[in-house]
Amino acid sequence: MRVIVELLRAWQWIRLFSLISWFHVFKLIGNIIDRRDGVIEQHIARLMSRRILEVVRMNVHVEGEENCRGLEHYALASNHLSYLDWVLILAHFPHSVSFIAKRIVTLMPVFGSYLRNRGVLIDRRKGVSARTVIREAAQSSPWPLVIFPEGTRSQDGELKPFKRAGIRILAEEGRKLLPVVLLGTFEALGKDDRAIRTRRRLGMIILPPLDPQELGVEEACNRLEQVIAETYEARRHEFGYPVHS
Template sequence: MILGLLRAVWMIFWMFWITLFIGGSAVILALFGVRGHIFPVMSRQWARASLWVSGSRAVGHGLERIVPGQPLIVVANHVSWFDIFAIAGMLPVDFHFVAKKELERVPIFGLAWRAAGHISIDRSNRERAVQSLRKAGEQMRAQKSVVVIFAEGTRSRTGRLQPFKKGAFVLAQETGIPILPTVVTGSYDIMRPDTFLVRPATIHVYFEPPVDPAGLKGDELMERVRQVFVERLEETDSLPPEDSAPAVPAGEG
């Protein structure tokens, strides 16, 4: 446990300086009117550095399915902050995350988030949330880029797959852009919810074959994509049982 706490202190210390340097640079560039490819590059470097200081690494499978100039909606599961580091650090094309608006309030990070053009969703206001998704669609078509959406809307507290939100699937149907199911395994135990312990591990990111929304109704599209997650998680033995033990609180175990 002491080693896990020391790793956490080490990681937080370096992540502060990494975020200050890269995030601060992004804000300054944005203030001077800089736009474009530089921000995904900076996001990618921030993610890789954050993963490195935790002592963990990420391995990608199916990266050849992501082709420059081909818009995709990357729909991923979410069990840890490290999912973000793994996906952002490995995407070989320009990308933008779609996430809750509350991230904008995080010091330094929030300013860099907006400067880099990532898209915030106000989950308390359905109309604004829809507008944000439409903005994401317009951005993808204009920039031929990739957006990343966590299908469950928030992190799973148990490691199990939660019910999917409809936003990503509505976006796919409105734009006709394929969904790329992206299954993340191995990240849950690195830093479990409600703990400050860091346990280095290898994260695997599986970029599955794209699912074309054409001819599929909203629920049909969502169920087809969800089945991809269930099958991959079962195959990799990464789907905890229903009665899996909760995370050990900080200071215990």
């Protein structure tokens, strides 16, 4: 069984590496034209992410796109189940985004170079605190910011208590908080999995935004964690199962 898994993993990586290489060439050309604003790279990342999900035959359901129409100066807060979360958000969230992430995540295959160019990176080796990095990004980034308040991927598919320092800073800086619930990505690629399970149902549910200026910072953070947890528990049974063709 282990041999089969390793062969499947090798085949997936060969296919994905070939696919990504083509997009990487276009990304390099795009950055020559538009490195500062990054609009071309954002579009290429979206196209590449969608193609990746097509190659592994994922059935994607997106719900609540109307909740971010016309929304400005905001941040997405999402549960974090899998490396596929990055792919799903880049592929199907309606707007281009910038991820808040630890610098070590730039070593991640596929999206490491994208994060180096377009992410908000926390690197304690430089002597700058995570709080400072997030606050500066909240004040200056033209993109919606993405934060995973659990801090790391789920080990078992269950949600962990939120680490609130980051979302509190985003709220204090006037960013509306947009709750996003991801579903099925753990079942497709869990933290200890070595190959992607293909033909799965993945979900992204975009919930109504929370305005810290109306609710207060603490109440907005409380409601954010509550609505993500409640929606995840209520809807998770709908996703993660094989899709029969």
